[in-house]
Amino acid sequence: MNEELTKSTEDYLESILILNRETNEPVSSLQIASFLKVTKGAVAKAMNRLNQEGYIDKELYGQITLTEKGLEIAKNVYSKHKEIKNFLIKIGVSLETAEKDCCLLEHNISDETFLAIKKFNKNL
Amino acid sequence: MNEELTKSTEDYLESILILNRETNEPVSSLQIASFLKVTKGAVAKAMNRLNQEGYIDKELYGQITLTEKGLEIAKNVYSKHKEIKNFLIKIGVSLETAEKDCCLLEHNISDETFLAIKKFNKNL
DNA sequence: CTTTAAAGTTAACTTAAGTAAACTTTTTTA
DNA sequence: TAAAAAAGTTTACTTAAGTTAACTTTAAAG
Numbered sequence: 234m235n236e237e238l239t240k241s242t243e244d245y246l247e248s249i250l251i252l253n254r255e256t257n258e259p260v261s262s263l264q265i266a267s268f269l270k271v272t273k274g275a276v277a278k279a280m281n282r283l284n285q286e287g288y289i290d291k292e293l294y295g296q297i298t299l300t301e302k303g304l305e306i307a308k309n310v311y312s313k314h315k316e317i318k319n320f321l322i323k324i325g326v327s328l329e330t331a332e333k334d335c336c337l338l339e340h341n342i343s344d345e346t347f348l349a350i351k352k353f354n355k356n357l
Numbered sequence: 358m359n360e361e362l363t364k365s366t367e368d369y370l371e372s373i374l375i376l377n378r379e380t381n382e383p384v385s386s387l388q389i390a391s392f393l394k395v396t397k398g399a400v401a402k403a404m405n406r407l408n409q410e411g412y413i414d415k416e417l418y419g420q421i422t423l424t425e426k427g428l429e430i431a432k433n434v435y436s437k438h439k440e441i442k443n444f445l446i447k448i449g450v451s452l453e454t455a456e457k458d459c460c461l462l463e464h465n466i467s468d469e470t471f472l473a474i475k476k477f478n479k480n481l
Numbered sequence: 482c483t484t485t486a487a488a489g490t491t492a493a494c495t496t497a498a499g500t501a502a503a504c505t506t507t508t509t510t511a
Numbered sequence: 512t513a514a515a516a517a518a519g520t521t522t523a524c525t526t527a528a529g530t531t532a533a534c535t536t537t538a539a540a541g
Contacts, residue, residue: 239497239498241497241498241499261518261519262518262519262520263517263518263519271498271499271500272499272500272501273518273519273520274499274500274501274502274519274520274521274522275498275499275500276519277519277520277521278498278499278520278521279498280519281520293506293519293520294505294506294507294518294519294520295519321470321473324473324474324476324477325473325476325477326469326470326473327469330467330469330470331470333467334465334466334467334470337465338462338465338466341458341461341462341465342458342462343454343457343458345450345451345454346445346450346454346455346458349445349448349449349450350448352448352449353448353449363527363528365527365528365529385488385489386488386489386490387487387488387489395528395529395530396529396530396531397488397489397490398489398490398491398492398529398530398531398532399528399529399530400489401489401490401491402490402491402528402529403528404489405490417489417490417536418488418489418490418535418536418537419489
């Protein structure tokens with residue numbers, strides 16, 4: 234299904250989705266930088282790459298939106314995020330830790346495991 | 358608890374532990390390379406670093422053993438590995454996927470989440 | 482024993498991702 | 512509308528981790 238996305242790529246796309254949903258507006262580089270706690274230089278570099286590879290739309294000095302391709306990945310990662318978080322809470326992990334851990338785990342979970350967790354969450 | 362180990366460092370230490378338990382002998386570079394599917398050059402470089410940082414004992418052209426410090430980390434990671442694998446199997450993930458996924462997840466799980474999973478495994 | 486194969490080492494290079502800081506563009510505001 | 516502040520860009524540098532390939536050491540076999 235995936236064609237080798239890095240954790241970092243997934244994180245950028247996911248945060249664009251999240252930030253966009255908060256405001257319903259295109260997203261700025263600084264928002265992303267502050268969300269992911271990286272410098273604006275890092276964001277600029279990443280956005281160049283994501284743009285070239287067709288995951289986002291953005292012109293020089295312009296704001297950022299996800300393309301269809303980017304959106305699909307972002308949604309995918311974010312749904313894992315939510316499902317894992319939910320699951321962690323259900324087995325007794327604190328909100329704070331659940332939020333922190335799922336940000337890392339979301340990048341390393343197979344589709345099969347994702348489905349199993351989803352099922353588990355439903356049946357409880 | 359941890360002082361910033363990378364995934365790669367944890368993987369090397371864990372595989373030394375696993376390989377050593379299989380044979381009860383010190384471990385060779387090639388064994389590690391084949392276990393982790395990296396080149397022997399990569400192993401050599403990593404072993405130099407781990408040696409300098411006190412995680413393994415090894416002399417030039419010699420075999421590899423974990424120091425106390427290295428062993429502690431290896432055991433820690435490996436116990437997460439086993440617990441996560443167990444857990445995945447319990448929620449219906451196939452053996453194969455469970456093994457693959459837990460190799461990644463083991464590096465990203467907090468102590469709190471680890472304990473919760475452990476508890477979950479016990480009470481089922 | 483010597484030669485050859487296997488194992489280990491080293492060096493030069495690659496890639497992904499970040500930082501810091503100088504620079505440019507855009508936006509705000511007095 | 513000009514000056515200052517904020518946002519975005521670019522460049523040079525860093526780090527972690529890998530690869531390939533040449534080289535050295537060790538071990539095994541004739």
